[in-house]
Amino acid sequence: MRSRTDIRLATAVAALASAGAALIHLAVIPGHWREWALSGLFFGGLAVFQLGWAAAVLRRPSRAVVAVGVAANLGAIGLWVLTRAVGLPFGPHAGEAEAAGTADILATLLECVVLVTGAWRLLSGEHGSRFSPLPYRLVIGGAAVLVAVTAAPGMLAGLSHSHEGGGGSHDEGGEHPETGAEHDHPSTPPEQPEQPDGSGPQRTDPPSGEPAPDRHSEGEPHGH
Structure with missing residues (x-):
């Protein structure tokens, strides 16, 4: 019996895409965990499944194993569409x-690759055709490069989102004033000169009709 390399090619590409999606999901776990622990657990479990499935389908590309991967990725894609359309209930x-x-x-694009290549494997059954070694290796190499090019920016974006989520932005506790922002003057009034007889501070009111002098020292910001 000849080797059916198109079946192996489909499962190999699916395994690469699944691993790439798993790496992106691993990168977004911290950010989702801070927002909602259950969401972080979900992405952690999904990443572990996708990595495990990639290893399993490379070792044994049976229809049953491929079908499990196709169903799981179809569910992940459907959940993503739901959350972007109407949100979770x-x-x-x-x-x-x-x-x-x-x-x-x-990550969803890579899951779509798993879905398409897995469906190809299921529909082709056991009647695959044979590719020569060179084209086979070229396709595998090209697929690996494409998955890496897709997964790398996805991981960076996920890690960036995770770091921004813990960057100290306080929505519930109030905003922190920026450095250099103007502040109101303290409520303690400035000391007044005492009257000659020592009975207390001298009141120096301006004559009627004249504006009150500005008592702020030079360079001191005015509170509004």
């Missing part, structure tokens, strides 16, 4: 549609 942002970001778009 539960959780801290229930009913709020989420904005699509670089990391999740690239």
